[in-house]
Amino acid sequence: MDPFLLAGAVVCLLSAVLCVGAAVLRQPPNDITILSVAAVELLLVAYGGSAAVRQLSGEPVVGEAWEFWGYLLTALVVPVGAFWWAILERSRWSNLVLGAVGPTIFVMLYRMEQIWDGVAGL
Template sequence: MTPDPFFFVGAAICALSLVVCVVAAATKTYPGDAAIVSVAAVELFLVAYGIGAAIRQAGGEALRGEPWEFWGYLATALILPVVAFWWAVLDKTRWSNAVLAAVPLTIFVMLFRMEQIWDGAPLS
């Protein structure tokens, strides 16, 4: 499996967001703008990733795995940051930052799996 640039960019955005959210959880009692914006950056990346994947697939590049599984992962990944955002807005506690921190970590794992599905790599 040779990861494409989308995977590396996504991994970097998720790592940066995770650091911001963990620091926010360790230092604040409520979700700050930096943590919320970092999760919004993850969501923005996912939108761009989805558009890029649709263009690649429409251009003839076939998924080597099951298309329904890839698009299911992407749809689920798009929902997670939105749910975490609303959680952070409605619950002004330190736990909101922990929920925000769980999003980039979860999205990274989902990106890894989507990359496996795209390239047809077996589960390890």
């Protein structure tokens, strides 16, 4: 198992719990919820940098490389979109949008791992 997938699971779960918890408590988006989504974005940037180094050093993507990079680019946009949503609509419901980032990105990380290793599933 890739360490980035494990780290991604932890960061995404923590972000989702914080954001959904804030929504349950009827809180508008705050520094904690927004920073938790920023942590997901930072993880994706690190993951992308690591993947670029791995691929440039000769480690092949077993699946389709364009699909892997397409997933990564799309995943990079999701937290940014949720951030802007939360900034523009400062209601407790925005925390649910922020909370959806964690599970969405984890599923995308899992799929990227499948594409990289060529595994159909665990």
